[in-house]
Amino acid sequence: DAKTTQPNSMESNEEEPVHLPCNHSTISGTDYIHWYRQLPSQGPEYVIHGLTSNVNNRMASLAIAEDRKSSTLILHRATLRDAAVYYCILRLWAANFGNEKLTFGTGTRLTIIP
Amino acid sequence: DVKVTQSSRYLVKRTGEKVFLECVQDMDHENMFWYRQDPGLGLRLIYFSYDVKMKEKGDIPEGYSVSREKKERFSLILESASTNQTSMYLCASSPGTGVPSEAFFGQGTRLTVV
Numbered sequence: 001d002a003k004t005t006q007p008n009s010m011e012s013n014e015e016e017p018v019h020l021p022c023n024h025s026t027i028s029g030t031d032y033i034h035w036y037r038q039l040p041s042q043g044p045e046y047v048i049h050g051l052t053s054n055v056n057n058r059m060a061s062l063a064i065a066e067d068r069k070s071s072t073l074i075l076h077r078a079t080l081r082d083a084a085v086y087y088c089i090l091r092l093w094a095a096n097f098g099n100e101k102l103t104f105g106t107g108t109r110l111t112i113i114p
Numbered sequence: 115d116v117k118v119t120q121s122s123r124y125l126v127k128r129t130g131e132k133v134f135l136e137c138v139q140d141m142d143h144e145n146m147f148w149y150r151q152d153p154g155l156g157l158r159l160i161y162f163s164y165d166v167k168m169k170e171k172g173d174i175p176e177g178y179s180v181s182r183e184k185k186e187r188f189s190l191i192l193e194s195a196s197t198n199q200t201s202m203y204l205c206a207s208s209p210g211t212g213v214p215s216e217a218f219f220g221q222g223t224r225l226t227v228v
Contacts (some may be wrong), residue, residue: 103159104149
């Protein structure tokens with residue numbers, strides 16, 4: 001399986017944008033880039049995903065490099081509630097119906113400074 | 115509201131006991147997953163299932179088994195619990211469309227084996 005590399009931790013000031021990087025140099029053409037986050041004492045929750053083009057939703061934006069070997073999750077205006085562990089994951093589109101493995105790394109622990 | 119429900123938030127069991135962790139989802143998802151989460155190690159995939167009665171090993175299946183007799187229910191079984199299985203256990207489900215889509219997580223079960 002293709003792997004991702006993320007910094008162990010990052011800090012950001014409240015109400016400022018946050019850019020969370022992820023390297024995935026061995027990504028294949030059928031890997032989707034997914035981001036999840038895990039708030040304290042909760043299960044992970046989905047944030048965003050993309051394949052080749054940049055993506056936006058109400059939570060965040062995902063910027064994908066042209067060669068797809070890296071991506072950046074962007075939180076446009078961080079709040080204290082965004083303090084969490086953020087996971088960048090590659091999910092394989094499988095030809096077999098429903099056969100999708102979902103594997104996490106150790107993620108980036110984001111601390112928001114008031 | 116979509117839901118993945120794990121039967122217990124906290125569980126204490128004795129060494130050697132047979133332990134069942136239950137997970138139920140109400141979204142008619144094909145894929146279901148079991149993870150354990152330990153400090154510094156992130157989420158590690160134990161087993162996943164992409165259909166009723168179908169299962170595949172994840173990264174750390176040793177000491178565990180699973181059962182999926184009905185689409186909505188995925189059980190994790192510790193045949194003979196040991197202290198090194200003390201951990202947070204998380205269940206997840208996702209649709210099985212082939213194109214990887216959002217996964218939903220339960221709140222987790224913190225298992226202590228004494």
